[in-house]
Structure formats: structure tokens, C-alpha cells
Amino acid sequence: MPNFKELAERSHLMARLKIEEEKYNNLLTRFNTLSKATSDAIWDLDIKSGYMVWNKGIVGIFGHRDIAPTREWWLSHIHPEDLDLVLNEFEQLFKNHKNRTKTEYRFRCADGTYKSVLDRSFTLFDEEEKPVRIIGSIQDITERVNYVNAMQEQNVRLREISWIQSHEVRAPLARIMGLVKLLDATAETHPDVKELVGHLSGSAAELDNVISNILKRTS
Structure with missing residues (x-):
């Protein structure tokens, strides 16, 4: 006959199992609802x-109709450069519960092309804190990723153009400023030259500031 401690442990275990069962049922309900209400791949x-199953989103987003219901099929379709990242993400998830x-x-x-996706997932753990089931929702974010990449590439090109143009302008500007210093040395005895040197020096300094500001904004 079980003692009080065994009965308490059994009662606690049954309570945990009931909680996990409720989580499972809620998760199942959520999965079925999401499958019907979203265009995402669930x-x-x-x-x-x-064993791994998908909703119709796998066809709508990626065009897959011949799908093996296995984890290996999913992993085999992840880009090779991203696979370690995905595996590590789930490894850390399991490790940290x-x-x-x-x-x-x-x-x-x-068709062999790749789409960028955002995969949100929820993991269900058993009474021993071991992962038993995962439900995920995959959203196509290809347009967003392409836009961000295009903007980054454009910024790089703008910085390169600004750098090249600023240095192309700085070369003759340096020669002008050198000439200004040379003229300034003889300007004391020539008032007209001194005034011209003053205007020329101010314009050169202003242009130098403009170039510096452009470089700061694009760096």
C-alpha cells in the first residue's frame, strides 16, 4: 500500500500531467485556428x-507540394549558411527551457530559389522539462530583407562616391590654398592683391568645411 509521500508524489505528477495536457490541447487548438486563419506556413x-506536418502555407509561400513529414525535410531546405544558426537557436532554447x-x-x-523568413515558434515541455513538441509560424520577409540590403548597399556606394569626389575636389583646393599662402606673403606691399587673397582664402576655407561636412554625414 503506498505511503503518504508516494501518494503526494503521484498526486503532484498527475497534476503536472493534467497541466501539460491542457497546454497540449490549447496548443493544438491554436495550431488548427492559425492554420485556417493565416497565410503563414505553420x-x-x-x-x-x-514527425512534422505543415499547413497549406507551405504551398502558398514556397510552392512545395511533395513534402516529406519529417524534421529532416525541413532542415534540408534551410540555406546551408543559416543551418548552424537555426540549430544553435533551438539548442539554446531547449537548454534554457x-x-x-x-x-x-x-x-x-x-523552384530552387530562396526566400528570407521569420520563424516564430513555441515549445512544449513535459513534466521532466524535456522538449516534446514545437509549433512554428513562418512568415515571408523577403521584400523587407531585400529593401534593407538595398539601402545598405546604396549607403556604401554613396560613401564611396562622396569619398572619391571629396578627394578629387580637395586636390585642387589644396593647390589653391597653397597659392593663397604664397600670395599672402607678398600682399603687404600690394593692397589690391591682399584684398583678393582675403576673398580667395575665405572661399577656400568655406569649400573645405563643406567637404568635411559631407564626409561626416556619409561616414
Whole structure:
């Protein structure tokens, strides 16, 4: 006959199992609702068996129709350069017993091209704090990523153009300023030259400041 301690442990275990079952059912309901209400690609992975299912978003976004219901199929379509990042993200999630995570990576389409995606996932743990199930939602963010990359490339080109132009202008400017110093040495005996040197020196200094400000804004 079980003693009081065993009964208490059993009761505690049953309570934990009930909580996890409720989480599972809520998660299942959420998965079914999301699958019907969103155009995102929703996936559901059983960690122990590796069985993985998708909603219709996998067809709409990536064009995949012939899908193997396995974790390996999903991993094999992640860009090779991003795979370690994704695996490490989930490894840290399991290690730290975190429920939620989001990861950006590239996923291969049916036509062989890649799309940039944001993958948000929720992990369900059992009573021993071991991960048993993950549900994820993949959103296509290709346009956003391409826009950001294009802006970064444009900024690089602008900095290069500004650098080249400023140095092309600085070369003759340096010669002008050198000439100003030379004229300034003889300007004391020539009032007209002294006035001209003053205007020329001011214009050169102003141009030098303009170039410096351009370089600061583009650096």
C-alpha cells in the first residue's frame, strides 16, 4: 500500500500531467485556428519521432507540394549558411527551457530559389522539462530583407562616391590654398592683391568645411 509521500508524489505528477495536457490541447487548438486563419506556413513537430506536418502555407509561400513529414525535410531546405544558426537557436532554447523563440533564415522554394523568413515558434515541455513538441509560424520577409540590403548597399556606394569626389575636389583646393599662402606673403606691399587673397582664402576655407561636412554625414 503506498505511503503518504508516494501518494503526494503521484498526486503532484498527475497534476503536472493534467497541466501539460491542457497546454497540449490549447496548443493544438491554436495550431488548427492559425492554420485556417493565416497565410503563414505553420508547422508542427513531434520532437521524439521527428514527425512534422505543415499547413497549406507551405504551398502558398514556397510552392512545395511533395513534402516529406519529417524534421529532416525541413532542415534540408534551410540555406546551408543559416543551418548552424537555426540549430544553435533551438539548442539554446531547449537548454534554457525557453518556450518562445524567433529566428530569421533562408528557406528553399520548390523552384530552387530562396526566400528570407521569420520563424516564430513555441515549445512544449513535459513534466521532466524535456522538449516534446514545437509549433512554428513562418512568415515571408523577403521584400523587407531585400529593401534593407538595398539601402545598405546604396549607403556604401554613396560613401564611396562622396569619398572619391571629396578627394578629387580637395586636390585642387589644396593647390589653391597653397597659392593663397604664397600670395599672402607678398600682399603687404600690394593692397589690391591682399584684398583678393582675403576673398580667395575665405572661399577656400568655406569649400573645405563643406567637404568635411559631407564626409561626416556619409561616414
